Amino acid sequence: MSDARQVFEHGEHNVRLLSLEPKAATGSSPSPPPKPLLVASPTEEGEYPTLVFLHGYLLYNSFYSQLLHHVASHGFIIVAPQLYLVAGSDCGAEIQSAAAVVEWLADGLIHVLPEHVKSDLSKLAIGGHSRGGKVAFALALGHAKTTLEFSALIGVDPIDGMDKGKQTGPPILTYIPRSFDLKMAALVIGSGLGELKKCPLFPACAPKGVNHQDFFDECRPPAYHFVAKEYGHQDMLDDETRGVRGKATYCLCKKGTSRKPMRAFVGGAMVAFMKSYLEGDTQFLTAIVDDPQISPVELSIATSLELGNQPHLPLARSLRSELVSRMTAGGRRVTVCAKTTVVSMTPVRQGKTYPLSALDHAMGRHTLRLVFYYRPGPTMDKFKLKESLSEVLSQYPAVTGRLAREEEEGGGRGGWVVKCNDAGVRLAEARARVTLDEWLRSADDEEEMELAYWEPMDADPFIWSPFYVQITEFEDKAIAIGLSCPHMHADPTCAILLVRAWSDAHRRDCVVYPPFLHAPAFFPRPQPNPSSPLLSFKSSSTPATHKKGRMSSATFVFSDAAVKSCLADAGLPLDSSPFDALSALFWTRIARASAPEPDAPLGLADLTLCIDFRKRMHAPLPHGFYGNAYHFYPARADLGSGLEHVAAELRRHAAAIREEDFWEAVEWVHERRPGRREGDPPFPMYGPELTCMQMDHQPFAYGAAFEKDGGRPAHMTCRVRGVEGAGLVLVMTAAEEGAARQVVVTLPEEVADSICQDDAIMKYVPVVMFAPSTISRS
Numbered sequence: 060m061s062d063a064r065q066v067f068e069h070g071e072h073n074v075r076l077l078s079l080e081p082k083a084a085t086g087s088s089p090s091p092p093p094k095p096l097l098v099a100s101p102t103e104e105g106e107y108p109t110l111v112f113l114h115g116y117l118l119y120n121s122f123y124s125q126l127l128h129h130v131a132s133h134g135f136i137i138v139a140p141q142l143y144l145v146a147g148s149d150c151g152a153e154i155q156s157a158a159a160v161v162e163w164l165a166d167g168l169i170h171v172l173p174e175h176v177k178s179d180l181s182k183l184a185i186g187g188h189s190r191g192g193k194v195a196f197a198l199a200l201g202h203a204k205t206t207l208e209f210s211a212l213i214g215v216d217p218i219d220g221m222d223k224g225k226q227t228g229p230p231i232l233t234y235i236p237r238s239f240d241l242k243m244a245a246l247v248i249g250s251g252l253g254e255l256k257k258c259p260l261f262p263a264c265a266p267k268g269v270n271h272q273d274f275f276d277e278c279r280p281p282a283y284h285f286v287a288k289e290y291g292h293q294d295m296l297d298d299e300t301r302g303v304r305g306k307a308t309y310c311l312c313k314k315g316t317s318r319k320p321m322r323a324f325v326g327g328a329m330v331a332f333m334k335s336y337l338e339g340d341t342q343f344l345t346a347i348v349d350d351p352q353i354s355p356v357e358l359s360i361a362t363s364l365e366l367g368n369q370p371h372l373p374l375a376r377s378l379r380s381e382l383v384s385r386m387t388a389g390g391r392r393v394t395v396c397a398k399t400t401v402v403s404m405t406p407v408r409q410g411k412t413y414p415l416s417a418l419d420h421a422m423g424r425h426t427l428r429l430v431f432y433y434r435p436g437p438t439m440d441k442f443k444l445k446e447s448l449s450e451v452l453s454q455y456p457a458v459t460g461r462l463a464r465e466e467e468e469g470g471g472r473g474g475w476v477v478k479c480n481d482a483g484v485r486l487a488e489a490r491a492r493v494t495l496d497e498w499l500r501s502a503d504d505e506e507e508m509e510l511a512y513w514e515p516m517d518a519d520p521f522i523w524s525p526f527y528v529q530i531t532e533f534e535d536k537a538i539a540i541g542l543s544c545p546h547m548h549a550d551p552t553c554a555i556l557l558v559r560a561w562s563d564a565h566r567r568d569c570v571v572y573p574p575f576l577h578a579p580a581f582f583p584r585p586q587p588n589p590s591s592p593l594l595s596f597k598s599s600s601t602p603a604t605h606k607k608g609r610m611s612s613a614t615f616v617f618s619d620a621a622v623k624s625c626l627a628d629a630g631l632p633l634d635s636s637p638f639d640a641l642s643a644l645f646w647t648r649i650a651r652a653s654a655p656e657p658d659a660p661l662g663l664a665d666l667t668l669c670i671d672f673r674k675r676m677h678a679p680l681p682h683g684f685y686g687n688a689y690h691f692y693p694a695r696a697d698l699g700s701g702l703e704h705v706a707a708e709l710r711r712h713a714a715a716i717r718e719e720d721f722w723e724a725v726e727w728v729h730e731r732r733p734g735r736r737e738g739d740p741p742f743p744m745y746g747p748e749l750t751c752m753q754m755d756h757q758p759f760a761y762g763a764a765f766e767k768d769g770g771r772p773a774h775m776t777c778r779v780r781g782v783e784g785a786g787l788v789l790v791m792t793a794a795e796e797g798a799a800r801q802v803v804v805t806l807p808e809e810v811a812d813s814i815c816q817d818d819a820i821m822k823y824v825p826v827v828m829f830a831p832s833t834i835s836r837s
Contacts, residue, residue, distance in 0.1 A: 062523075063346030064353050066334075067327035070132030072101035075173055076124060076344055078265075090167035095141040098120060098168075099131035104175035108337040109136045109164065110213070110329075113157055115189030115293070117146070122296045123188070129326035132821045135333060136178050138164065142194070148220075149228040153194050158203035161185070165207065182337040184211040185402075186246075189264070189292065192217025196231050196274065199241050199458040211336040212245045213329055214274055216253055216265050216292050223268030231790075232269060237279045245282040246332040247275040248325055251359050253292035264292030278364060280396065281336075283348070285328055286360035287321055294321040317649070320355045327355070328524065329487035350461070350522045351400055354480045357509065362399040371619055393497075393509040393531060400482035401528070402443055405453035411479040413457040414465065415547055416581045418687040418730035420474055421594075422546035423741030425781040427554050428511040429543075432495060432774045435536040436766045438565065441488060444540075444765070447565035455557065455574055457548070457685060461481050463522040474732050478521070485524040487512040488531075495537035499774060503832040504612040507776060511541030537740035549790075550687040551752070551777050552671050555759045562763040572683040572759070580680060581725050588719075589726035593667065593693045598731075598742045605768070610782055611811035613804055613830040616774075617641070621823040626798070629706035637800050638790050639713070642668070642751040643706035643800060645788045647698050648820055649749060651814035661698035668694050668712065669752040672721050682757065689752070690721045691744065714741065747784030754791045761792055776829065777803060786810065 079096040097120045101107060112127065114120045120139040127137045140160045142153045161183075168178050189196035192214035198205065199212045220226035223234070238247075249271030252296075253264050265271065275284040287294075298316055331343035347351060351361040433439055452459050456479035465473030486499065489510070491498060500732040510531050517523040525548050529541035542558055549557070560570045583589075617625070622637045629640035650661055672690040673680040680688060696708035754777065764770040774794055779787055786806035804814060808831065815830045 063343055063350075063365055066133065066330040066343045067323045067353075069129060069357050070134065070330070071560070072103055072132045072134055074099055074100050074128050074131040076128065077171060077539075078121075079171055082772050090163060090170065092140070092163050092167055094156055095120070096160070097124070097127065097139040097141075098137070098171055099124075099127040099139070100136040100172055100176055101131060101134055102173045102176065105134070106177040106179045107134055107136045108184070108333060109138065109168070109178045109180060110184040110186055110333065110710045111157070111161055111164075112137050112139045112213075113142060113153075113187030113191030113194050114139065115187075115191050118189070118293075118296075119300075119302075122300045125294055125297045126322050126326050129322065130329055130333075133330045133334075134178075135330070136172070137170065140189075140577050150190065150194055150197065151229060153190075154197045154203045154229075156401045157194050157198055159206045161198070162475065165251075165644060178422070180207055181210075183207055183209055184333055184337060185209045186213030187217070188215040188295070189218055190227070192274070193219050193227075196239070197229065199243060199245075200231070200239060202229060202271055209243055210331060212243055213242060213332065214245070214247045214271065215295065215325055215329075216248060216250050216271055217274050218265050219269040219273070219531065221262060221269070222266050223273075226269060232273050232277060234273070234277075236276055239279060241279065245275075245278045245331070245338040246328065247271050247278065247282070247284045249275075249284070249286040249360070250290050250292050250294065250321075251286055251288040252290060259313075267347050275362070275364075278629075280364045282364040283332060283344070283601035284360055284364070285324075285347070285354075285358055287324055287354075287356045288359040289322040289725055290356060290465065295325040296322075324354050324356045331522070346522060348398070348400060349485075349524065350482050351402060353478050356400070357406075361402075362397065364397040373835040391490055391509075392492045392502075392506070394492075395487050395512060395529075397488040399486040399488065399631050400483040400524070401448050401452065401486050402481055403452035403456070403459050406551065407456040407459070407479045407481050411456060413460065413477040413576060414578050415475045415477065416578065416686055417732045418581055418725060419547040420732050420736075421548075421728045421741065422687055422744060424743050425546035425548050425745065425779055426513065427542075427544055427549065427551060428508055428513065428778040428780060429541065429551075429554055429558065430507060431558060431760070431763060432499070432538045433538045433540070433765060433770065434495070434773055435538075439536075439538045441530050441532065441538075441771075442535055444538075445486065448484075448486070448528065448561055451557075451561045451564040451570070454560065454570065455685075456481075457576060458526050458557065461523065462516075462525060477548075478618055483524070484526040484528055485512075485514075487527065487529040489529055491531050491533045491539070493533060494535040495533045495539075496535075497633055497771065498533060499828060502829055504829045505832070506554045507829045508778065510539045511543045511778075516545075546779065546781075547687070549685070550671070550755075551754055551779075552682065552688070552690050552759065553685055555763070555777070556683055559759055559763040562765045565765045566767055567798060569615045571762075572681070574685045575681040575683045576685045577680075580684060580686075583726045583729050585720060587726040587729070588723050589730045591676075591727040593691060593726040594724060594727055597744065597746070600747050609808045610786065610805050611808045611831040612778060612806075613811055613815050614776060614828040615802045615804070615820065615825040616793055616828060617802070617823055617825045619795060619799045621825065622798040622800050625823055628702055630703040630709070631706055633798075635710075636755070637737040637751075637753055637798055638753045639706045639709045640702075641790050641800060641802055642666075642709055642753075642788065643696075643702055644753065644820065645804065645814070646696075647702065648814060648817045649726045649786065649788070649804075649806065649810060650698050651811045652817065653807075663695060664698050665748050666696070666709075667691050667692045667748055667750040668709070669750055670713070670716075671753070675716070676718055676721070682759070691750070692716055692720060743783045744782060745779060745782040745784075745787045749788065750782075751788045751790065754789055758792045758796075761794055774828075779805065
């Protein structure tokens with residue numbers, strides 16, 4: 060992390076600042092510059108990438124001396140022309156003057172650089188601040204022709220006039236998203252306070268409608284957008300800016316050394332961006348996007364708009380068209396077009412941590428993937444969704460934090476703890492080339508997971524985001540919201556309620572089930588009794604029922620009438636929970652599909668059942684308890700005795716659960732937690748035997764409505780990754796109310812194929828969705 064922050068500090072190079080006037084050209088400099096210049100360059104021998112940087116409206120290039128010095132110290136040459144002293148509203152002359160300076164570089168720059176210092180003009184960037192940022196965009200868009208080609212573009216709080224409809228000529232913004240045909244990477248830096256009026260006598264320096272946000276919205280990938288939350292439009296200027304114009308900047312923004320953090324951030328971001336796209340060193344830019352906390356100022360936006368799923372890669376012009384064509388090749392219908400880090404709106408108290416419990420650690424082999432589907436609605440807008448997500452994250456400090464290891468006495472490696480550092484969650488924006496109804500009819504199990512973006516833990520967990528959110532827009536403007544996270548961070552109830560809380564915040568309603576972060580909830584009792592034969596078996600077993608191979612998933616949606624018919628066939632009252640009947644049905648049919656011979660008799664078999672224990676304890680926990688609170692317990696039945704017998708046995712086992720059993724299991728995993736027994740790595744909790752999980756006890760998922768009037772999910776899916784052995788069956792509520800249920804299975808591939816065509820299941824006429832691609836759903 061210290062290496063990533065070094066771009067915000069002074070670099071290793073000594074720097075010379077040289078002021079040049081056009082009339083100062085002599086025999087040693089036969090080609091005079093067309094405009095006065097301030098040139099910052101390293102003094103050590105070498106060939107360096109070059110940046111042409113354009114000043115803001117009515118400002119002097121000398122006001123940027125400290126910023127240019129910072130950038131040059133990292134191995135760049137910066138040429139900052141003084142384009143004018145007095146200017147009107149039209150920028151046409153400035154654009155032509157800036158183009159003339161660029162043309163001068165090839166013949167003239169070499170003569171003004173220190174001895175043995177050369178400019179590598181094949182690595183040329185154009186940038187500018189304020190109105191100079193607009194001029195930089197104009198040059199990049201070809202408003203004036205230059206012989207030299209640019210490879211990168213930087214806009215520092217660019218503006219295009221006084222307001223939308225009041226743009227200065229020539230107007231650059233078109234207000235058509237992604238309309239800029241730049242053919243190069245772009246960095247847009249904004250100021251959080253620039254759009255606010257500092258003084259009643261002056262307009263805002265960077266008004267909404269013509270500022271950084273509008274420029275970024277029109278950039279195509281690759282592009283980056285950083286916004287310094289508490290700084291103004293001119294806060295990257297020198298500590299001291301002389302003269303009337305310099306003093307005026309004090310009235311509008313900060314002054315003196317209070318400008319240093321913003322200047323360090325702007326300089327560091329410029330350095331990181333140019334290192335990535337001029338030199339191919341992506342580590343610094345990647346670090347800022349992935350962990351905005353490393354910035355010396357608080358960022359309200361840290362967005363990367365990237366080509367497909369290839370983040371932060373420097374792309375040569377000759378490869379860009381090839382890469383874009385690959386993104387849509389091969390029939391893929393989902394394209395990730397941007398990645399963003401969303402931080403909480405309210406900062407977390409410094410130093411706050413949240414240790415993961417022993418139950419959390421037990422789920423270390425698994426991840427959760429959730430997808431919520433929504434019909435089009437007036438407030439289902441990705442920008443509004445990101446804003447409400449930022450609001451609700453203020454209540455979830457553990458979600459926006461980063462994982463680290465606790466330090467044990469003696470220097471041993473301890474358990475995981477969340478450093479609640481407001482690093483944010485990663486958000487992917489995607490498009491699906493299909494309508495929602497077409498998707499629900501045709502997507503297979505693997506394709507659905509393209510709606511829930513996920514990246515495995517990095518070698519350095521402290522810069523890895525445990526939570527990933529994906530917002531996918533379909534052709535009919537329907538929306539899918541995907542959530543992915545490590546199972547050791549959250550169980551299905553916890554993950555679903557995060558989305559539910561987000562929907563409450565989006566509607567500006569109170570959060571019905573607020574998060575309850577209470578790490579001691581599952582600390583062992585004063586006199587623990589660690590015992591769990593089931594978990595002991597799991598920890599010492601390898602999948603034996605099936606060879607470890609590819610698992611497939613499918614979703615079965617049963618209507619209210621179909622579930623009631625199944626309850627009757629199972630001999631259960633119609634007002635009882637459908638979980639026992641549906642679990643019995645799928646258990647027996649999966650056992651039949653797994654039998655070595657089609658006609659082999661079914662006999663005594665074992666099953667693991669999994670239930671949410673939050674409300675089953677003597678001192679119940681709130682539904683919003685953050686973390687894992689599911690209990691795994693064994694069941695046994697003679698599968699050859701029929702559906703009614705199996706359902707009755709499941710019901711009997713559920714009624715016999717004691718709170719003591721739960722606490723003994725908690726204390727058993729506590730004895731195995733990291734730092735206690737280093738030889739006990741996490742084992743699969745879902746396997747080797749078949750597991751049935753009850754998730755229909757509360758209608759949480761379909762209560763996640765983002766619209767004021769209705770707007771419930773059209774469908775919702777939950778998957779657990781890392782399932783082994785015989786597989787997993789999830790019984791959940793369905794979009795249809797009443798007894799309707801959906802069953803999501805994850806099974807060995809050949810068993811899943813069989814279950815999707817099983818006559819005993821098809822008897823209840825389920826809608827089969829997201830089945831393996833080998834299954835026909837005609």
